[in-house]
Amino acid sequence: MAFRNRSIVPATASGPTRDPTSRIEELGAALVSLEAITPADLAAALATDPCTEHDFIVQATKSERRAANKTSVAKVWASFHSLPTVDFRQIVPDEQTATLLEQRLARSLRAFPFRQDSDGIHVAIADPSVSGRQAVEAALPGTLVFHVAAEAEISSALDRLFRADAEIGILVQAFESSDTALAALAASHHGDEEDGPVVQIANRVIAQGLRDRASDVHIEPMNDRIRVRFRIDGHMVDTFSLPLSAHAALVSRYKILGGMNIVERRRPQDGQFSTSIDGRDLDVRVSTLATVFGEKVVMRLLDKSRAALELKHLGMPADTNAKWAKLIHAPFGMVICAGPTGAGKTTTLYATLREINSGGKNVMTIEDPVEYVFPGINQIQTNEQAGLTFAHGLKAILRQDPDVILVGEVRDADTARIAVQSALTGHLVLSSLHGTDSVAALHRFLDMGIESFLIASSVVAVVGQRLLRRICDACKEPYEPGPEEMIVWEREGRAPKDQFWHGAGCTFCAGTGFRDRIGVYELLKITPELRRLIVGWATQEELRRLAVSQGMRTLVEEALMLVESDVTTIDEVIRSLYAG
Ligand SMILES: [Zn+2]
Secondary structure (H helix, E strand, O other): OHHHHHOOOOOOOOOOOOOOHHHHHHHHHHHHHOOOOOHHHHHHHHHOOOOOHHHHHHHHOOOOOOOOOHHHHHHHHHHHOOOOEOOOOOOOOOHHHHOOOOHHHHHHHOEEEEEEEOOEEEEEEOOOOHHHHHHHHHHOOOOEEEEEOOHHHHHHHHHHHOOHHHHHHHHHHHHHHOOOHHHHHHHHHHOOOOOOHHHHHHHHHHHHHHHOOEEEEEEEEOOOOEEEEEEEOOEEEEEEEEOHHHHHHHHHHHHHHOOOOOOOOOOOEEEEEEEEEOOEEEEEEEEEEEEOOEEEEEEEEEEHHHOOOOHHHOOOOHHHHHHHHHHOOOOOEEEEEEEOOOOOHHHHHHHHHHHHOOOOOOEEEEEOOOOOOOOOOEEEEOEHHHOEOHHHHHHHHHOOOOOEEEEOOOOOHHHHHHHHHHHHOOOEEEEEEEOOOHHHHHHHHHHOOOOHHHHHHHEEEEEEEEEEEEEOHHHEEEEOOOHHHHHHHHHOOOOOOOOEEEEOOOHHHOOOOEEEEEEEEEEEEOOHHHHHHHHOOOOHHHHHHHHHHOOOOOHHHHHHHHHHOOOOOHHHHHHHHOOO
């Protein structure tokens, strides 16, 4: 199995300690009998020949499509070793005790001490196996009392314990009590006071953004404060407030980092810088824009360590995945990813590129922005100021003897025309297109004035996609959907369902009831019959009807299947699929 190499082994284990296979099988049987995992999960996990109980659990709960209840898995695993569990929704870890284990070590061991009393040091662990406990004992001297929690809950608890908020609060005080805002501004202008409070606040804000899985960090001046918001799983979350007096210095700091002009405060600017936080390499794209209250800074965080998604980890159902993997190996033609902004198109294209890229091919891209750098691929960043648009870049690429071309986005008729021509002249062209679904994307081409026969003969497949938020594992509970939700459920012809689930909202999910996202995909393969319809300028409805009759599952169907398997809610489906 290809993913055996990827399985996570405790980072601190000295040498590969193997847990006995018979014990792993017993644990698996216990999990199945208590319905924490399915027999299919068990068989799949055992087939990977797991070395440790932890490996086994990772494999048995990895199914993206089915929401394994990781909290109940943790419970069964704990009782298998006669250990208690701990719930950090009810218990607040003692911050002082937590510092007994260094943060880096706590993260790699997936464990942290949370209380100390006459019994000893109470430690929360995600891996209660003998080898897991030994690793913690080696790192933390003293009498340890173990309690088990799901791995995700441990890492959320760690994120909260080591939040930057508290540090930022202290820094803000330091900033306010130090001379004046002006002095700090002057210091940061020269960038020579690397440990000045503003510099540190600037760094902590980015670090917290990364820990909270934010894709963007917004620094917004308001009339009485600076509001810092993160975009997490596509939604804006209020994170901190900073005093307005820090605004000028903070903006200057980010401009210095981004290589921008700090004196220019009226014109919009953009820049970028690279940094490393918690051992993760990060590219940050900074943009500033003057609002009525002053300059607003938005930073997009591109976590390079997250780049390496493979096709099979996108969350496509197995059959869609298999079809897509086959289609993208077409020798020429055009393969399109369609969806609105934030639908995960880039992730799909990158995973696809990763699958296609091999030494025997010349793969070239033109992108805005280049989000991740692939070894062995020639990636080009558009540059409007230098006249390097998508269309110009694409023309230049065609003179460079490419086999596979990725066009980050087709936004205009020029680019569309060249892309279609390239696809017809022996190149495989991958691209994204703004459109509500796969059929709408085909019509976008027609709207751009591309002749229908050119579209029909060049496009191989279109995948329409969205990202839906997953129900938070920690606060998942049964609920009664409202009438609007039930109308959608019934209108889409879904069979009655005994129990629906949602997230009640808890500290792990910032009260949203959701944590992380999963992709839904609608794969439109262009068949000869569809080709005829496209040439004849068929309407979107006609195209969709034929595609469905030929076996395409629509986005709505795919999304409701995720409701069926308790991964997301009907409300989330409505919000992301019907609202535009
Ligand atoms: Zn929650």
